[in-house]
């Protein structure tokens with residue numbers, strides 16, 4: 688079993704690693720040899736969206752997933768998550784890797800079709816609405832029309848709107864633009880996200896998809912699917 692990074696953050700501001708984070712680590716560990724074969728021969732661009740404490744990106748860096756030549760660009764809307772990701776990487780002595788966390792909305796500031804490995808543990812809890820993207824990072828036409836009061840960073844980490852899928856759909860609908868031609872994405876779902884319906888929809892769009900991990904966590908059932916062309 689691969690070592691889990693040491694993490695210590697201010698959990699009033701940043702999502703505390705939980706069952707979902709650990710399931711993602713297990714999925715990446717399970718697919719480590721596959722990822723090394725699939726992407727290991729090049730300097731792969733690895734982009735974890737919503738990096739939070741940095742536990743997942745640090746785990747990948749610690750364990751050369753997909754290879755020791757990879758370039759890691761984790762992203763988050765929450766500035767405290769970016770700060771925590773830097774300190775988690777330092778705490779775990781990952782300063783050998785090429786690593787540059789960036790505050791951005793999903794992967795919208797990364798050039799099209801550049802990401803080789805995309806990893807996302809999204810805000811997946813069904814809720815009436817999703818907290819709005821802070822106006823300095825919102826590029827939609829409606830941006831700047833409301834006051835910018837996003838201060839509850841934990842709501843942003845958890846609340847996923849209708850079916851808990853609003854943010855995840857923003858990634859899946861942009862996957863063709865985000866992923867490199869031979870790229871692959873690992874995305875976490877809870878049962879209330881109706882992952883089987885989502886996978887069917889993605890397959891109809893031409894994506895290949897496989898279940899990587901599946902676990903009951905308290906009253907949630909969590910699963911991780913990978914998507915590739």
Ligand SMILES: C[S@@+](CC[C@H](N)C(=O)[O-])C[C@H]1O[C@@H](n2cnc3c(N)ncnc32)[C@H](O)[C@@H]1O
Pocket residue numbers: 702703704705707708711736737738739740741742743762763764765768791792793808809810811820840843844845854
């Ligand atoms: C469930 S937490 C996962 C944190 C970490 N990856 C883990 O597994 O422990 C979701 C993360 O996504 C971030 N997030 C939410 N919406 C985002 C968006 N539109 N763009 C980037 N990050 C976002 C939140 O700030 C939070 O850090």
